[in-house]
Amino acid sequence: MLTNHHTHSLFSDGSSQPEDYIWEAIAKGFDILGFTEHSPLPFENTFSFKENNREEYMALMSALKLKYSGQIAVYSGMEADYVPGMSENFSKLKRDYSLDFMIGSVHLVRANDNSELWFTDGPDYRTYDKGLNELFGGDIRKAVTAYFRQTHEMIESQQFDILGHFDKIKMHNQGRFFQEDEPWYQSLISETLFLVQDRDIIVEVNTRGIYKQRSDTTYPGLDILKQIRQMHIPVMVNSDAHKTHELDGEFEYGYSQLKAAGIDEVVYFKGNGWGFHRV
Numbered sequence: 232m233l234t235n236h237h238t239h240s241l242f243s244d245g246s247s248q249p250e251d252y253i254w255e256a257i258a259k260g261f262d263i264l265g266f267t268e269h270s271p272l273p274f275e276n277t278f279s280f281k282e283n284n285r286e287e288y289m290a291l292m293s294a295l296k297l298k299y300s301g302q303i304a305v306y307s308g309m310e311a312d313y314v315p316g317m318s319e320n321f322s323k324l325k326r327d328y329s330l331d332f333m334i335g336s337v338h339l340v341r342a343n344d345n346s347e348l349w350f351t352d353g354p355d356y357r358t359y360d361k362g363l364n365e366l367f368g369g370d371i372r373k374a375v376t377a378y379f380r381q382t383h384e385m386i387e388s389q390q391f392d393i394l395g396h397f398d399k400i401k402m403h404n405q406g407r408f409f410q411e412d413e414p415w416y417q418s419l420i421s422e423t424l425f426l427v428q429d430r431d432i433i434v435e436v437n438t439r440g441i442y443k444q445r446s447d448t449t450y451p452g453l454d455i456l457k458q459i460r461q462m463h464i465p466v467m468v469n470s471d472a473h474k475t476h477e478l479d480g481e482f483e484y485g486y487s488q489l490k491a492a493g494i495d496e497v498v499y500f501k502g503n504g505w506g507f508h509r510v
């Protein structure tokens with residue numbers, strides 16, 4: 232079974248119409264394709280869904296689900312951004328957009344005593360470094376802790392199904408500021424895993440960093456996947472595609488990491504809940 236539950240189209244920061252991804256997915260033999268635009272945010276930006284397009288998008292999703300039923304299961308999800316005090320409640324988004332499932336992600340970290348946001352996820356490491364210096368005084372431990380605290384707050388306060396790119400905060404680190412085996416970092420990872428386990432949240436193995444050549448590992452990588460296996464946390468492999476050819480980007484590598492961690496089943500959306508299939 233071939234699935235991708237994390238896809239961005241022109242309705243957020245992807246490059247093509249939703250139907251183009253469906254054609255590509257059918258050609259590649261996918262069984263399931265889930266669209267997950269970035270949720271609307273209350274400030275100007277280039278990446279999130281624009282609320283004016285809601286009706287058009289919902290009508291299009293319904294039409295596409297119907298048109299391709301029997302060929303591929305199309306689902307309408309959302310990658311909801313959690314920014315304390317700014318982002319919309321996830322359950323409200325799910326209702327308002329008639330969504331099938333939700334990914335919860337942190338891209339913008341709010342510094343404690345500051346309303347400015349640290350954009351951790353852009354293509355340019357200089358944006359990351361600038362936020363680190365200006366908002367956290369260059370203290371990487373403080374900054375990374377804020378990222379995971381915000382993730383914890385999201386898990387505890389919002390309803391969602393899949394945790395998006397668990398440790399993407401490491402993307403622009405590249406060994407420059409910290410090592411992933413440092414005890415303070417490891418304890419943030421463990422704390423996050425315990426919360427995920429407690430709330431029955433699925434962890435995606437996100438391959439985007441590999442095919443964009445911004446990371447040597449998936450988000451999360453093998454060490455965390457081994458812990459995930461021990462804790463029996465459900466996983467799925469997602470490409471986080473922004474272009475049609477990225478739909479199965481580095482899937483072979485993603486599944487090889489699962490295998491190396493001893494994980495032999497993944498979760499998929501089956502229309503009215505979640506099922507498992509062996510890999």
Ligand SMILES: [Zn+2]
Nearest residue numbers: 310336395396
């Ligand atoms: Zn994301």
Ligand SMILES: [Zn+2]
Nearest residue numbers: 237239310471
């Ligand atoms: Zn995404």
